[in-house]
Amino acid sequence: DFLHALEEVKPAFGVNEEELTTCIQNGIINYSPHIKSILDEGSLYTEQVRKSEHTPLVSVLLHGPAGAGKTALAAKIGLASGFPFIKLISPESMVGYSEAAKVATISKIFEDAYKSPLNVVVVDNIERLVDWVPIGPRFSNSVLQTLMVLMRKQPPKGRRLLILATTTERSVLQQMDILDTFDAQIGVPNVAKPQELGVILEAAEIFGSETKTDAGRKRVQQILSTVQEQTRTTEIGVGIKRILVGVETAKQDQSMEDRFVELMSRAINDRMV
Amino acid sequence: DFLHALEEVKPAFGVNEEELTTCIQNGIINYSPHIKSILDEGSLYTEQVRKSEHTPLVSVLLHGPAGAGKTALAAKIGLASGFPFIKLISPESMVGYSEAAKVATISKIFEDAYKSPLNVVVVDNIERLVDWVPIGPRFSNSVLQTLMVLMRKQPPKGRRLLILATTTERSVLQQMDILDTFDAQIGVPNVAKPQELGVILEAAEIFGSETKTDAGRKRVQQILSTVQEQTRTTEIGVGIKRILVGVETAKQDQSMEDRFVELMSRAINDRMV
Amino acid sequence: DFLHALEEVKPAFGVNEEELTTCIQNGIINYSPHIKSILDEGSLYTEQVRKSEHTPLVSVLLHGPAGAGKTALAAKIGLASGFPFIKLISPESMVGYSEAAKVATISKIFEDAYKSPLNVVVVDNIERLVDWVPIGPRFSNSVLQTLMVLMRKQPPKGRRLLILATTTERSVLQQMDILDTFDAQIGVPNVAKPQELGVILEAAEIFGSETKTDAGRKRVQQILSTVQEQTRTTEIGVGIKRILVGVETAKQDQSMEDRFVELMSRAINDRMV
Amino acid sequence: DFLHALEEVKPAFGVNEEELTTCIQNGIINYSPHIKSILDEGSLYTEQVRKSEHTPLVSVLLHGPAGAGKTALAAKIGLASGFPFIKLISPESMVGYSEAAKVATISKIFEDAYKSPLNVVVVDNIERLVDWVPIGPRFSNSVLQTLMVLMRKQPPKGRRLLILATTTERSVLQQMDILDTFDAQIGVPNVAKPQELGVILEAAEIFGSETKTDAGRKRVQQILSTVQEQTRTTEIGVGIKRILVGVETAKQDQSMEDRFVELMSRAINDRMV
Amino acid sequence: DFLHALEEVKPAFGVNEEELTTCIQNGIINYSPHIKSILDEGSLYTEQVRKSEHTPLVSVLLHGPAGAGKTALAAKIGLASGFPFIKLISPESMVGYSEAAKVATISKIFEDAYKSPLNVVVVDNIERLVDWVPIGPRFSNSVLQTLMVLMRKQPPKGRRLLILATTTERSVLQQMDILDTFDAQIGVPNVAKPQELGVILEAAEIFGSETKTDAGRKRVQQILSTVQEQTRTTEIGVGIKRILVGVETAKQDQSMEDRFVELMSRAINDRMV
Amino acid sequence: DFLHALEEVKPAFGVNEEELTTCIQNGIINYSPHIKSILDEGSLYTEQVRKSEHTPLVSVLLHGPAGAGKTALAAKIGLASGFPFIKLISPESMVGYSEAAKVATISKIFEDAYKSPLNVVVVDNIERLVDWVPIGPRFSNSVLQTLMVLMRKQPPKGRRLLILATTTERSVLQQMDILDTFDAQIGVPNVAKPQELGVILEAAEIFGSETKTDAGRKRVQQILSTVQEQTRTTEIGVGIKRILVGVETAKQDQSMEDRFVELMSRAINDRMV
Ligand SMILES: Nc1ncnc2c1ncn2[C@@H]1O[C@H](COP(=O)(O)OP(=O)(O)OP(=O)(O)O)[C@@H](O)[C@H]1O
Ligand SMILES: Nc1ncnc2c1ncn2[C@@H]1O[C@H](COP(=O)(O)OP(=O)(O)OP(=O)(O)O)[C@@H](O)[C@H]1O
Ligand SMILES: Nc1ncnc2c1ncn2[C@@H]1O[C@H](COP(=O)(O)OP(=O)(O)OP(=O)(O)O)[C@@H](O)[C@H]1O
Ligand SMILES: Nc1ncnc2c1ncn2[C@@H]1O[C@H](COP(=O)(O)OP(=O)(O)OP(=O)(O)O)[C@@H](O)[C@H]1O
Ligand SMILES: Nc1ncnc2c1ncn2[C@@H]1O[C@H](COP(=O)(O)OP(=O)(O)OP(=O)(O)O)[C@@H](O)[C@H]1O
Ligand SMILES: Nc1ncnc2c1ncn2[C@@H]1O[C@H](COP(=O)(O)OP(=O)(O)OP(=O)(O)O)[C@@H](O)[C@H]1O
Ligand SMILES: [Mg+2]
Ligand SMILES: [Mg+2]
Ligand SMILES: [Mg+2]
Ligand SMILES: [Mg+2]
Ligand SMILES: [Mg+2]
Ligand SMILES: [Mg+2]
Incomplete structure (x- = not known):
């Protein structure tokens, strides 16, 4: 019916500001020139999504060792875009979900992102989202395939989408053949000196x-x-x-x-x- | 009943023009003689389906590295045929489907293709359709077997079908013993010079x-x-x-x-x- | 009740002539003496089923490389028998079936074959019927076991059955210990000279x-x-x-x-x- | 209620004579002294079950190559015992059963065998009953465990049971640690000279x-x-x-x-x- | 309600005397000094459970080759304790149970054992209870984990429990890391001289x-x-x-x-x- | 409704004193200086949770050989904190639970812990909670992933949480990539001299x-x-x-x-x- 149709099309304004802000609990300390350069490259992709006619979808992977600050930096870039729709897909928000429920939740967030003109989706901690464990190894292939396809799927005409993903397990993603999915990759290093x-x-x-x-x-x-x-x-x-x-x-x-x-x-x- | 019977037999006219056109988002740039030769070979198989009495089914595999242009070229060949029924089977259109739902959707598209006299089905990204991941390795055997059988199944009398499939993982398909299924294979190269x-x-x-x-x-x-x-x-x-x-x-x-x-x-x- | 009992016993006359004729789409070209010798050996087993008191069941495997003509020759032998009940078990007729549905369909065809005095069942493409894929390897053990048992099961008194099976993967069948199931094996070669x-x-x-x-x-x-x-x-x-x-x-x-x-x-x- | 209780306790007289006779379709040809010696050893175990106070359960395994005559000899020994309850557990009678249905059917036959004073159960073709296939390898562990436990389970007071099992895959049974389950093993050889x-x-x-x-x-x-x-x-x-x-x-x-x-x-x- | 509560707390007096006696069908023959020493060590643990304040739970494993007499000796020690609650957990009593039904049955027996002041539970043939088969290897992890946890779980205040387990597969239990679960282990040897x-x-x-x-x-x-x-x-x-x-x-x-x-x-x- | 909302928010006061006290059945014997140093480090983390603004969540792993006293020491540290909410997650309390039921129970305990200002959760015997068995190896990945995510998940604003986990299988946890999850690790040694x-x-x-x-x-x-x-x-x-x-x-x-x-x-x- 009409109302339903309306709802389906109306942009899902919804910046998860609070959720993303929690990811930067201790702020961003400018302890090395790397930090600025990462934020700069991030804003370049933000602009590409905002302006280019030919690339309505840009996906970027932030990778690096445990605790290097990947999630905080992805949140920072996302919030800095000022895009009207910003959503976080994180393992913490799906504790105890079945594989099917995870797939449905993730699909729903992407679907919502196709309703706004300018969108950011932060896909945090891919290896944890797919329940990766090196013994076996085991992981949820259905969640993995869903992410692989959604992170490549062109948004409908007139919609644009920036995807910011993070991972500690870049080499695992490589074995999973998912790296080709990303348009760009940014390394986040440990504190060095x-x-x-x-x-x-x-x-x-x-x-x-x-x-x-x-x-x-x-x-x-x-x-x-x-x-x-x-x-x-x-x-x-x-x-x-x-x-x-x-x-x-x-x-x-x-x-x-x-x-x-x-x-x-x-x-x-x-x-x- | 009668109406139902009618519906079952009436040709499912339906060129997914829009969907296929999206696959050629940035046009076809004629950057090398290979491009023309691929399109020419494609039109040869199109003619074989259109005219030969003995081969109502022809299936062709376009294979090559990631981003080489396989999907765009398959879409181009399909659209160029001018056949009344053209359908795209792609992972993007089946995000979050169960294996059974995928099998059903794929079977339905082929069934529809048996109702028109001249048909094209583009089977895009086979490795993704079967949820392939090299770790394990894992994949959906039920989707794979469905594709293997459907891509060989003779259409009923008077119906003809051109199948255009694409893949980045030709060697995986070889290990899966699915290459014999195809009547012809066309390589799509990277930009070289x-x-x-x-x-x-x-x-x-x-x-x-x-x-x-x-x-x-x-x-x-x-x-x-x-x-x-x-x-x-x-x-x-x-x-x-x-x-x-x-x-x-x-x-x-x-x-x-x-x-x-x-x-x-x-x-x-x-x-x- | 009585009617039901009747139905259960009445022979299921049903030559799938059309289905089997489709398998010989391009006729049988007599391109080598092998072809005649294969058809002759086939008719020998046909006679054994028709006449011998002691062997109401004979099962024959036609094996050879992809596209060598196995299915066409099995169909030819079957049609030539003139037996009143001839059925084809093929992967194409069970696309998208669950394992259980396949097992049920196959069992039903054999049950039907026990109602007529003289019967042929063509079991086409065993490796595909059992969803074989070399990666893993994977296959449906329940379909395999069903075939292994049914192809050895003696028909009830007064019923006779000729089984003609085909496969491209003889060595796989050997690993599956299914070759002992057959009373005879016939090789179908490629075109050689x-x-x-x-x-x-x-x-x-x-x-x-x-x-x-x-x-x-x-x-x-x-x-x-x-x-x-x-x-x-x-x-x-x-x-x-x-x-x-x-x-x-x-x-x-x-x-x-x-x-x-x-x-x-x-x-x-x-x-x- | 009373009637039900009665039914539960009344001995399940039921010699599957016909079924077992079918197993000896071509009689027993006395082609070598081995044949007599196998039948003699069989009758020794029959007597032990009939007479010994201390061994109400005796289980014997007939093993040997495919087609050596194992099933015919087991049927012969069973029929020769003249015990009032004789049942055959065979793969042919459970085509298409689920694992659970097999387990239930097998358990039921043993339960029935506990109601008569003197019983024979022929467990034909163990490897096929457990859906054994060497690729993997795969088999039904639930059917296997059921057999392992039932073939060792002491019948209730006053009941006696002779178990005659057959297999082509003795070494597989050994790997399954099921050989210890048998009180005796008899080899059935091929025709030698x-x-x-x-x-x-x-x-x-x-x-x-x-x-x-x-x-x-x-x-x-x-x-x-x-x-x-x-x-x-x-x-x-x-x-x-x-x-x-x-x-x-x-x-x-x-x-x-x-x-x-x-x-x-x-x-x-x-x-x- | 009150009655239910009562039932829950009332001790489940219930010596499975008959069941356990069946395990010693042929008595205990004193054929070697080992036999006495095993029974003596058994009575030491019985006394520890009866008297020590600090160890309300003692678990003992009897291990040795097939047919060495493990079950008979465990039954003997259990019956000799004279404890009011004695139960046997054996594979024979759970033929055809699903994993979940086994877990429930085992849990129920332990729960019952927490209601009496002095209890013995004989856990017979652990490898068979967990459906162990060396090919694979395969076993029921849920039954195994249930046993591992229950055999370590402290009974409630005022309740005491002696666990007597048997196994032919001590090295398998070691690989399963379950040996640490036992407070003591007793070897039961074959007849030697x-x-x-x-x-x-x-x-x-x-x-x-x-x-x-x-x-x-x-x-x-x-x-x-x-x-x-x-x-x-x-x-x-x-x-x-x-x-x-x-x-x-x-x-x-x-x-x-x-x-x-x-x-x-x-x-x-x-x-x- | 209002009442429900209230219930959702009201702190779940609930020190499982009795349960935790049972873990220290034989007291803490001060047999070596290690014991004091472990308890001291424990109280340091207790204070960090109580006072620091920036670290509302601190998780500590006590690891060491079987029977070294890990559970008793974790219980001691937890009880010594005097925090109003103290809960024990142990395998003994979840015997026979399905994976889903375990995941739900664990999630519920953490949710409860987010309602009190100061909380302790003791996660006892991680390898048993995840049904770990070295053969295979096998374990419940869904329970593991739930623990990995919950032990890192920041409590909501104003809530603080100390997690004390124990394990005998530190090297297994390392292979599972779960060690990074902990802010600190404390070794509990065997009796040495x-x-x-x-x-x-x-x-x-x-x-x-x-x-x-x-x-x-x-x-x-x-x-x-x-x-x-x-x-x-x-x-x-x-x-x-x-x-x-x-x-x-x-x-x-x-x-x-x-x-x-x-x-x-x-x-x-x-x-x-
Ligand atoms: N320059 C910086 N870059 C990133 N984070 C910083 C920086 N300065 C301070 N921080 C703080 O450091 C913390 C980084 O933690 P964060 O969760 O982002 O790391 P991570 O790499 O995502 O960790 P994990 O591998 O566990 O996912 C945050 O609390 C953040 O506020
Ligand atoms: N000569 C050409 N051949 C193919 N594509 C071309 C050509 N010229 C321009 N293009 C454009 O290049 C892009 C090729 O992308 P396409 O998705 O077809 O590659 P692909 O090989 O299917 O990638 P993937 O491996 O990711 O599936 C399209 O946007 C297409 O419009
Ligand atoms: N002498 C012949 N023997 C077999 N087939 C022949 C012969 N002459 C012509 N044909 C034709 O060749 C084709 C053989 O194809 P067929 O499907 O039987 O091969 P196949 O070995 O079963 O292939 P696949 O391995 O794909 O199952 C049929 O169209 C048949 O009509
Ligand atoms: N001495 C004999 N011993 C056994 N069978 C004989 C003998 N003489 C004749 N036969 C006949 O030989 C056939 C033996 O087949 P049977 O099915 O018993 O063999 P099997 O070893 O069980 O085969 P499989 O390995 O396929 O189960 C039967 O038809 C039987 O009547
Ligand atoms: N000294 C003895 N010790 C044990 N059993 C004895 C002894 N003397 C006689 N027996 C008899 O020997 C038999 C031993 O069989 P039991 O089932 O206990 O062996 P088991 O080691 O448990 O065998 P399995 O490995 O098959 O479980 C019983 O019938 C028992 O009555
Ligand atoms: N200094 C001590 N440290 C720890 N436990 C002690 C100490 N002194 C006495 N104990 C007692 O020793 C026992 C230690 O057992 P506990 O269950 O804590 O060991 P664990 O390492 O958790 O064993 P498991 O590996 O089986 O889980 C408890 O009964 C405890 O009361
Ligand atoms: Mg992070
Ligand atoms: Mg493509
Ligand atoms: Mg064929
Ligand atoms: Mg046999
Ligand atoms: Mg025993
Ligand atoms: Mg402990």
């Missing part, structure tokens, strides 16, 4: 208000050099997420510096396994 | 209206030689689809040439992996 | 009415020697089915001889892979 | 009424020596079943001896593969 | 009432030495179950000694495979 | 009230040195759980010391396998 770690410790105010005083900066430098001594390396190789959690754990301890150095060293050594 | 790339850049009007002036042609030549310098090869080996997307991305950037060269070089290097 | 190919080209009237004139025969000889030159072999090794399709494709082309030679050479070379 | 073959040809009246004349015996000897010449061996190694079918096929041919020799030689050579 | 065999033959009255006369003992010794001669070993290595069946089979034969020696030698030789 | 064993024997009052007299201590020392002599090692390498059970078994025996030494030596030797 002591200096970058320093920027983060300051921004996270590890010593509270004291941090940005000269004394605070000196204590930060002290931490950096102790870490370097204990690990005998200047390669950090740890994700920003784990660093920020370590700062908070350390804050609970009386010997804050010792605890942070210990946690950091453990993290750096784990990396080599 | 810088000169071919040049033809494409001009046709895609990379510099807008300026492209076809002398200045434009010079800039195009400049791009070709920079790409060659950076990649140290004159083998392009990239699909036309990716090239056309790259042109659009580059158009968003202020330093258009640099961006295109970078994207192109990345694509050429990826190829070697 | 240029001379045999010549007989076929004449019978298929490649040059229309001109073919059987002296000029026509000369053109045929010309084709044979060109093929031999291009492939550098006198071993054809191609099934009659593919040859007959090639003839029809060539007929659409202006340079008929060139096209046929090209298709034939391609087929001969494929064979070596 | 030309002399044994001679006895069979005479008994099967290969030359009709003439066979048992001197002329007939001479022709039989002639066959034996021709087979020996052609196969260059005195080891027959073929099952009696195949020999008897061969006799019947040969009878249809005008050159009966030639045909039989050819079929026999083929059978002997197959054996070596 | 001729002297032990002698004790058994006497106890089983192989020559009826004559057995225990001097003449009988002499005949027994004669059997032992003939077996030794024929097998050239003094290692018996056969389970008591098979020996007792052999005695009964031999009793049916006129040449009793010869038959027993033959069966025994066959059993001893089988062992070496 | 004779001196530690001595502390435990005293605390467990192996000789009743006599244990803590000089005579008792001497007998304990005697046990330690006998064990050392028999095993020729000073490495104990046995979990405290098994030691405490052994003490109880030994108490039932008249020669208590001998029995304990035997059980202990067996346990130490098992360890080396």
